[in-house]
Amino acid sequence: DAKTTQPTSMDCAEGRAANLPCNHSTISGNEYVYWYRQIHSQGPQYIIHGLKNNETNEMASLIITEDRKSSTLILPHATLRDTAVYYCIVRSGGSQGNLIFGKGTKLSVKP
Amino acid sequence: NAGVMQNPRHLVRRRGQEARLRCSPMKGHSHVYWYRQLPEEGLKFMVYLQKENIIDESGMPKERFSAEFPKEGPSILRIQQVVRGDSAAYFCASSYTGLQGAYGYGYTFGSGTRLTVV
Numbered sequence: 383d384a385k386t387t388q389p390t391s392m393d394c395a396e397g398r399a400a401n402l403p404c405n406h407s408t409i410s411g412n413e414y415v416y417w418y419r420q421i422h423s424q425g426p427q428y429i430i431h432g433l434k435n436n437e438t439n440e441m442a443s444l445i446i447t448e449d450r451k452s453s454t455l456i457l458p459h460a461t462l463r464d465t466a467v468y469y470c471i472v473r474s475g476g477s478q479g480n481l482i483f484g485k486g487t488k489l490s491v492k493p
Numbered sequence: 494n495a496g497v498m499q500n501p502r503h504l505v506r507r508r509g510q511e512a513r514l515r516c517s518p519m520k521g522h523s524h525v526y527w528y529r530q531l532p533e534e535g536l537k538f539m540v541y542l543q544k545e546n547i548i549d550e551s552g553m554p555k556e557r558f559s560a561e562f563p564k565e566g567p568s569i570l571r572i573q574q575v576v577r578g579d580s581a582a583y584f585c586a587s588s589y590t591g592l593q594g595a596y597g598y599g600y601t602f603g604s605g606t607r608l609t610v611v
Contacts, residue, residue: 425497425584425602426536480526480549481586481600483536 386470391488394464400457402487404470407451413474415446416481417455419466426469426483429455460491497522497587497603498567505609506575514570514606518587525568526586526600527560536584542568575610582607 387405394400406415417429430437430444432453437444443456457464469486498517506512518525527539541549542562553560557575562568572579586600 420536423582423605425586425604426600427602428600480528480538480541480552482538483528485535 386472386484388468388470388484388487390485391490393490393492394457394460396462396491396493397459400460400464400489400491402455402457402468402470402489403452404455405452406470406472409450409472410474413472415444415450415453416471416473417442417444418469418471418481418483419464420469420486421463421466429468460489462491462493465489465491497585497601499583499585499603499606501606502604503607503609505611507611508576509574512572512575512579512608512610514572514583514585514608515567516570516585516587516603517567518585519601522587522589522601524588525562526588527568527570528584528586530582530584530605532581539570572608575608577610580608580610 385408414431414433416431418426419429420426430439430442432444432446434446434450444453446453467486467488469483471481473481497519500515504512516525523544525542528536529539530536538552540553540560542560544562545564557573559571570583582605584602584605586602588600
């Protein structure tokens with residue numbers, strides 16, 4: 383699976399958009415980009431995933447660059463409850479087994 | 494539609510005792526994954542099971558740890574002769590299929606069991 387690089391931490395003002403970047407320059411053609419988050423002391427929560435097209439759901443939007451070497455998770459109107467560690471994971475669509483979590487980005491939403 | 498249920502939420506054991514952690518996957522899910530999270534560290538994969546089979550145990554410590562997922566009932570992570578270093582949060586996840594991506598929503602995680610060894 384391709385390696386991902388994320389900033390260690392980010393701050394965001396409440397009500398503003400939070401844009402979390404992820405680099406995955408070695409991604410291959412059949413690998414998906416997944417985003418999860420872990421709010422303090424809770425289990426990880428699936429947010430969104432995509433292959434090459436931009437995706438949107440009720441939680442967030444995922445923007446994947448045309449060359450697929452990087453992506454951005456967008457929380458359009460961040461709230462204090464969005465404070466969490468956000469993990470970007472690249473995983474082959476045809477493979478079985480576990481997700482590999484890196485260190486993620488600690489997002490702090492401030493009032 | 495209950496999510497992944499883990500129990501107990503908190504477990505305290507003395508050194509040398511056994512710890513048994515239970516995980517009931519979401520309805521219809523037949524794939525279970527166990528992860529461990531040490532204090533202030535990231536999630537580390539331990540083991541991947543399907544019903545009655547261990548598929549990947551590459552993250553399991555070689556001694557004292559075992560896991561099962563019987564035909565009936567929850568998945569069990571067993572830690573024998575616990576030591577202080579086993580104190581951690583243990584998370585279970587389940588999925589409909591082990592294949593990622595094409596089948597949509599990834600894994601669903603439980604709320605974890607926090608093991609404290611005293």
